[in-house]
Amino acid sequence: MPELPEVETVRMGLAPALEGCLFTKVETRRGGLRVPFSKDFAKRLTGRRVLHLRRRAKYLLADLDSGETLVVHLGMSGRMAVYAGGREQKLGQYVYGAAPPGAGSGKHDHVVMETDAPARIVFTDHRRFGLMTLVETVRLDGDKLFKDLGIEPLSGEFDAVWLAHALKSKKTPIKSALLDQRVIAGLGNIYACEALFRAHISPRRSASKVRPVSIALLVQAIKAVLKEAIKAGGSSLRDYRKADGDLGGFQHRFAVYSREGEPCPGCGGTVKRIVQAGRSTFHCPKCQK
DNA sequence: AAGTAGTCCTGAGTGC
DNA sequence: TGCACTCAGGACTACT
Numbered sequence: 425m426p427e428l429p430e431v432e433t434v435r436m437g438l439a440p441a442l443e444g445c446l447f448t449k450v451e452t453r454r455g456g457l458r459v460p461f462s463k464d465f466a467k468r469l470t471g472r473r474v475l476h477l478r479r480r481a482k483y484l485l486a487d488l489d490s491g492e493t494l495v496v497h498l499g500m501s502g503r504m505a506v507y508a509g510g511r512e513q514k515l516g517q518y519v520y521g522a523a524p525p526g527a528g529s530g531k532h533d534h535v536v537m538e539t540d541a542p543a544r545i546v547f548t549d550h551r552r553f554g555l556m557t558l559v560e561t562v563r564l565d566g567d568k569l570f571k572d573l574g575i576e577p578l579s580g581e582f583d584a585v586w587l588a589h590a591l592k593s594k595k596t597p598i599k600s601a602l603l604d605q606r607v608i609a610g611l612g613n614i615y616a617c618e619a620l621f622r623a624h625i626s627p628r629r630s631a632s633k634v635r636p637v638s639i640a641l642l643v644q645a646i647k648a649v650l651k652e653a654i655k656a657g658g659s660s661l662r663d664y665r666k667a668d669g670d671l672g673g674f675q676h677r678f679a680v681y682s683r684e685g686e687p688c689p690g691c692g693g694t695v696k697r698i699v700q701a702g703r704s705t706f707h708c709p710k711c712q713k
Numbered sequence: 714a715a716g717t718a719g720t721c722c723t724g725a726g727t728g729c
Numbered sequence: 730t731g732c733a734c735t736c737a738g739g740a741c742t743a744c745t
Binding site: 458499500501532549550551552553593594595596600700701702 | 715716717718719721722723724
């Protein structure tokens with residue numbers, strides 16, 4: 425799925441098309457994403473204006489003038505495409521093309537939203553691990569989707585002291601701890617692997633046994649890799665696209681992720697793949713101790 | 714309590 | 730060309 429950098433890239437792409445705009449028409453095409461649409465979902469969105477588009481962890485949050493927030497999670501394969509009504513139109517830094525015939529009527533197009541910009545926004549998710557729901561804005565933090573989420577890794581509060589404290593009692597491998605959204609919210613498989621490589625930490629090392637000096641390196645590595653990925657427009661593997669349909673570019677800069685058998689950019693050794701908690705981990709056993 | 718399999722779903726890639 | 734099999738960026742649930 426889109427991890428934090430991909431969601432942030434989509435947010436930046438969508439913001440100019442959504443903020444201040446009013447939903448004139450909303451259609452849901454298939455009932456079942458991860459959470460079924462409530463039956464009045466489309467009705468509660470229609471006629472509402474988007475005040476602000478923000479991100480929490482891997483969730484996109486569109487605050488509406490009705491006091492509700494549209495919550496979007498892209499799952500593993502979710503995509504938000506923007507088509508600006510009928511003609512090419514510059515919205516902020518993004519140029520969106522006209523909607524091609526049939527845009528929004530694809531097999532896996534689940535939600536089609538028209539705005540008064542005018543623009544058409546299509547939520548596509550062939551694996552249906554994504555989610556779209558409405559939550560009362562004031563109750564968002566206490567909602568079950570959000571109440572256990574951990575720290576934002578790009579926030580100022582996320583530092584070595586914080587992380588050392590969070591990992592102190594965790595015996596799970598550091599790689600698994602980094603994927604735990606209750607610890608750090610927004611980190612996923614790609615950037616957990618890349619950050620551990622940059623910090624020279626073995627993914628197998630018990631989280632509580634990572635030394636303070638390494639924890640400081642890890643915090644720096646997480647922040648750096650996320651920032652670089654956002655700057656590159658995220659990573660495109662199979663499904664991910666930016667809101668304007670372009671590919672992200674960070675996948676060309678992976679040091680270890682998806683590079684099993686290839687040379688390690690640090691020592692020239694071989695990148696290995698192991699499985700931890702059912703997920704692939706890529707690492708260099710020589711560089712990462 | 715904490716950690717780890719299994720599960721949801723579909724498509725892409727690989728090997729025979 | 731086609732079939733069988735494996736794997737995928739996430740996260741919830743039910744086990745141990």
